[in-house]
Amino acid sequence: MRALFLALWILLFWTLPSKSEELFVSSAMGTKELVTAIGKDFEKEKGHLVIFNFASSGKLAGQIERGADVDVYISASRFWANYLKEKGLLESVSPFAKTELVVVTYRSSKITSLQEAERIALGDRLAPVGKYAIQALQKLGLYDKLRDRLVYAPNVRQITIWVTTKNADAGIIYYSDYLKFKDRLKLLEVLPETSHDPIRFYVGIVSSSKKKEVAGEFKEFLLSAPSSTYKSFGFSKCGERN
Structure with a gap:
């Protein structure tokens, strides 16, 4: 009986779930809804807690450079991903999502083109959405x-807020962000892909992370998420058509 009890105890011990970890993910603001949804699925399936920090890619890169406790970095720009990689601060970088650049105005606006807007919101120099917009213009x-009509916001979410609250007549944002607020925004134009660098989002593991195994699991989970999940938030997986 004692041997049977011991055998059952050992079996129970080995089948218990591994210790859960807290994973810190710094992610570009433009990915907020997509990666939050995937993060919740990851938590349910893997049992780890994902803690997100959302801001512009450049601001997040600066935090990592200054030693912030981050395990995974998600960038809206190859530049900032490469910047950290070249400094030895980021590894295992992969593109995972793409979207389009669009011109929007508030729902009740009468303007029909960007040229008619008196106040146009763009991202600032740290926000990739701003770099893409300036390239397109x-x-x-x-x-x-x-x-002289341009005003600059720290991230794509702030542009959206300015437009929906009529503090800007128009804005240039990601299609994925337009989709989140389409009940309050009017789509004026999808800017040609040839007018700016390809809009790609990148994920990498922070080199100083002490949870690289879990960080790697999260990255693979993100890369393998269904195409339907991406599309529901206005994205396509890299390698697929928009």
């Missing part, structure tokens, strides 16, 4: 004409 020959 320059490529389309509009930047010099509109320069």
